[in-house]
Amino acid sequence: xxxxxxxxxxxxxxxxxxxxxxxxxxxxxxxxxxxxxxxxxxxxxxxxxxxxxxxxxxxxxxxxxxxxxxxxxxxxxxxxxxxxxxxxxxxxxxxxxxxxxxxxxxxxxxxxxxxxxxxxxxxxxxxxxxxxxxxxxxxxxxxxxxxxxxxxxxxxxxxxxxxxxxxxxxxxxxxxxxxxxxxxxxxxxxxxxxxxxxxxxxxxxxxxxxxxxxxxxxxxxxxxxxxxxxxxxxxxxxxxxxx
Numbered sequence: 001x002x003x004x005x006x007x008x009x010x011x012x013x014x015x016x017x018x019x020x021x022x023x024x025x026x027x028x029x030x031x032x033x034x035x036x037x038x039x040x041x042x043x044x045x046x047x048x049x050x051x052x053x054x055x056x057x058x059x060x061x062x063x064x065x066x067x068x069x070x071x072x073x074x075x076x077x078x079x080x081x082x083x084x085x086x087x088x089x090x091x092x093x094x095x096x097x098x099x100x101x102x103x104x105x106x107x108x109x110x111x112x113x114x115x116x117x118x119x120x121x122x123x124x125x126x127x128x129x130x131x132x133x134x135x136x137x138x139x140x141x142x143x144x145x146x147x148x149x150x151x152x153x154x155x156x157x158x159x160x161x162x163x164x165x166x167x168x169x170x171x172x173x174x175x176x177x178x179x180x181x182x183x184x185x186x187x188x189x190x191x192x193x194x195x196x197x198x199x200x201x202x203x204x205x206x207x208x209x210x211x212x213x214x215x216x217x218x219x220x221x222x223x224x225x226x227x228x229x230x231x232x233x234x235x236x237x238x239x240x241x242x243x
Contacts, residue, residue, distance in 0.1 A: 034106030150220030
């Protein structure tokens with residue numbers, strides 16, 4: 001763990017990790033996401049802290065401070081965070097989607113987990129503010145959701161809102177969860193798709209395709225729907241840094 005922390009970028013108040021953010025440009029930057037970025041690192045640090053793998057509280061708070069220092073409070077923005085920050089310039093004008101892989105929902109959820117792990121009410125309130133703002137984004141022009149898959153589609157969004165509702169018991173998140181579960185059902189329209197579903201792909205990459213995969217296909221959709229009507233905690237979503 002110390003070797004990994006040594007690879008970070010750190011000052012007195014913040015810590016973060018850089019990574020490749022531009023495949024074609026080979027540019028490095030600070031990815032904020034849960035799928036590829038600093039939000040997933042925060043999740044792993046919280047796990048290590050929970051299981052007492054070293055004294056990590058200071059590091060965790062520094063990473064939390066990094067996120068909070070880049071939260072956009074201007075109501076003119078749809079999203080509270082961009083997808084990433086460039087080393088050459090901060091891309092603060094980029095809007096991020098609503099979904100598991102990138103954007104406010106994953107970041108806010110990990111901050112919520114952090115607040116519960118650290119028993120930090122101030123952080124809990126900050127996370128709620130981020131998540132409540134995200135929950136008001138519903139139409140596709142605001143969410144950038146165009147299919148049902150877990151990664152960046154409506155079923156993953158519904159599943160996370162359900163997780164948030166189970167944690168907070170706030171009706172706003174229950175309503176958001178129901179909304180996106182219903183949206184996911186509406187995508188089952190392809191006669192040649194698996195259970196009617198296809199994962200979106202642009203024409204450049206062959207167009208929408210049927211998939212049985214967990215991340216973008218019907219495995220993730222099916223597991224999420226089963227979890228929605230089950231009284232058993234969906235611990236399978238640990239794979240997605242959600243439990």
